[in-house]
Amino acid sequence: MKNEITTKTTMTGESFWQSVQILINKSHVVNKRVWGSKVLYECNCKPVSSQWCLPDQCEKLQTIKNAESYIVYLQKVMRLQQSDKPDSDSFIHVTFSELLPKNYCDNHAVQLICILKDKYQVTFYDVTPENDKQILCPTFSYTLQLTGSQVILKADCDSNSKSFKWLSETVLPQFIKWGEECLNEKANLHFCNESLALVSTDKYYRKYNDLKIKYGKEMVKIWPECTDPSKFVYEDVAIATYLLLLWEEERSLHGLNELQSFVDLGCGNGLLVYILVKEGHPGFGIDVRKRQIWDMFGSDIKLEEKTITPSDVHLFPETDWIIGNHSDELTPWIPVIAARSSYKCNFFLLPCCAYNFDGTKYQRKNSSKSQYMEYLEYIKQLCEDIGFRTDTDRLKIPSTKRICLVGRSRTYSDKEFAEQCNYIQNIINKKDQNCENIWIDEFKSRDPVEKVKNCTQIDKNIIQLIVGHITDYLLEGCMLSVIWCPGKTADINELAQLIPQDQLKALKSECGGLQTLLKNNHHIFKVQSGKVQLRYPKTIEEVERDSQYKKNKSKSMNIKVQCKPCWFYNHHPQGCPLSDNKCSFLHAKS
Structure with a gap:
């Protein structure tokens, strides 16, 4: 059954083909079951007959083999012959693409993709071997075509099928959006950034x-x-996967036998260090604060609790790689420490929060760019200024800040190393230093003891006053004679006007504000979509039911009820609406 949907668009022929390339090479953007794709074979073809036309459906491949099997398939099934030098735009570009599943246990899928340049048309066929029951792409053929100011989606399927709904409601709108955004130069640059450009995606996947x-x-x-x-x-x-493949390629390229050593500066939870060491690479991590998980790793994993001050004392001349993974105030120092440790020392840097050399927050200078993108440009320029040939890559990680910088070689010879170190010092700090070993004055590292800033450290008397102001306002003018009343609903901004400025200032100094305080007192207030109301107290049964769900996440969870005094029992004009034996809090005068 043929189905067709037509949508208006402003995309051009060029931007149409850019959308096609995104759909082929980055299918995971619109298909959440797919991790990525791999080109098995591609070539230019021409029809064996002037009467040739694209088939509605294609036979399945017998198996995924070598290039010869695809050539035979194209000749016998598609009635196409390979053409290295197409004489016009009427040739057909053919790609066999393997879709890699996000769920490692699922079967892979193979798509045959036919591009007809002269018709601004691309057609997708599922040619996965019959025995490999795949769930990654539609099993029917479908076509996208640009005709004038319209994009047409054609599909040979039931209009009520889930796959067709996905194509029409997800793929088609996104496809058009890509094409129209590609008309904007900034969007076009964004799409040109490929993921995992420095390593083999096939090896990475496995x-x-x-x-x-x-x-x-x-x-x-x-x-x-x-x-x-x-x-x-x-x-x-x-x-860890990315680094292991990067280092494997480095060993192969330079004929190295020993596994590379590393130091992870700002190692945080230490898991990256743990995996790299377990995979055979000698190295250790340093962080200003110890984490709970460190004690679980074992004695062979070396993690040091120590403050790194950029200086000659904190160099690593015997280390092959310096790692900076979300290393905060050390971010601009990672390439510098690598550059000055030794001529052979390289670096991997994944910037997150933007910091200057002195540990203060980086302030963007160009409002036309995001702070993140401007900071990346700043760090990349710094890496190049101090003598690194610097590559950038986009990692496949669950984070919005996933662009990394990799320095694997220098722009100067090893004989110039000492001279280059002096040049780097001039870049870091133009003024004279009080001590030769210290690279910069007044460097501000993180506090070894992390200050709690969630409004839990506010004076309890202030908290009680604020809670009192808000509850009085929420209950003001309410009928409190018969039915228990939770009061009216009010905006947080409206409630903020009730709080004296000195108390609001105390809240803001704890990086929380009024909303954080209200959420900390969730047993009293219900906060949702910027609205606040008094909460109806929870019964013991409700607490126990909620705890059953949470038990799956924490087996050691021990839920306690009727241990703390009931706020409503003590402070609400009508008391608590629940009886003594049903309320999850204790009915006793506080």
């Missing part, structure tokens, strides 16, 4: 999934930190 099984799943189960393990564990697995 290595990442191996490490994910080897380290990731078990680590998620035992994760003791307050951070989200599903993000932080798999992000470090992905970064």
Whole structure:
């Protein structure tokens, strides 16, 4: 059954082909079941007959083999012959693309993609071998074509199928959006940034999934930190995968036998160090604060709690690689420390928060760019100024800030190393130093003891006063004679006007503000979409039911009820609406 949808667009022929390339090479952007894709074979072809036309459906491949099998398939099934020098735009560009599943256990899929340049048309066929039941792409053929100011989607399928709805409601709108954004130069530059450009994506896919099984799943189960393990564990697995492949390529290129050594500056939870060491690379991590998880890694994993001050004391002349993974105030120093440690020392840097050399926050200078993009340009220029040939790459990690910088060689010879170190010092700091070993005055590192800034350290008397102001306002004018009343609903901004300025200032100094304080007192207030109301107290049954859900995440969870005094029992004009034996808080005068 043929289905057709037509949508108006402003995209041009050039931007149409840019959208096609994104859809082919970055199908994971619109297909959440796909991790990425791999080109198995591609070539230019021409029809064997003047009466030739694209088939509605294609036979399945017998198996995924070598290039010869694809040539035979094109000749027999598609009635096409390979043409190295097409004489006009009427040739057909053919690609066999393998879709790699995000779920490692799912079957791969193979798509045959036919591009007809003269017709501004691309057609996708599922040619996955019959025995490989794939769920990654539509099993029917579908076509996207630009005709004048319209993009047409054609599909040979049932209009009610899930795959057709996905094509019409997700793929088509996104395809048009890409094309129209590509008319803007900035958007075009964004799309030109490929992921994993410095390593083999095929090797990365296999290595990442191996490490994910080897380290990731078990680590998620035992994760003791307050951070989200599903993000932080798999992000470090992905970064470890990238570095291992980068180093493998370096050994192959330079004929090295020994595995590269490393130092991770600002190592945080230390998981990246743990994986790299377990994979055979000698190295250690340093961070200003120890994490709970460090004690779980074992004695062979070396993690040091220490403050790094950029100086001659903190150089690593025997180390091959300096790693800076979200290293905060050390970010601009990572390439400098690598450059001055030794001529052979390289670096990997994944910037996140923007800092200057002195540890203060970086302020952007060009409002037409985001701070993140401007800071990346600043750091890349710095790396090149101090003598590194610097590559950039886009990692596949669950983070919006995933562009890394890699310095693997120098623009000067090893004989110029001492002279270059003096030149680097001039770049860092123009003024004279009080001590030859210190590279910069007044460097501000993080405090070894992390200050709690979530409004929990505010004086309790101030908290009680603020809670009192708000509850009085929410209950003002309400009927309190018969039915228990939670009061009216008010905007947070409206409530902020009730609080004296000195009390609001005390809240803001703790990086929280009024909303944080209200959420900290969630047993009293319900805060949703900027609106605040008094909460109806929870019963013991509700607390126990909620705890059953949370138990899956924390087996050691021990829920306690009726231990703390009930706020409503003591402060609400009508008391608590629940009886003594049902309220999850204790009915006793505080």
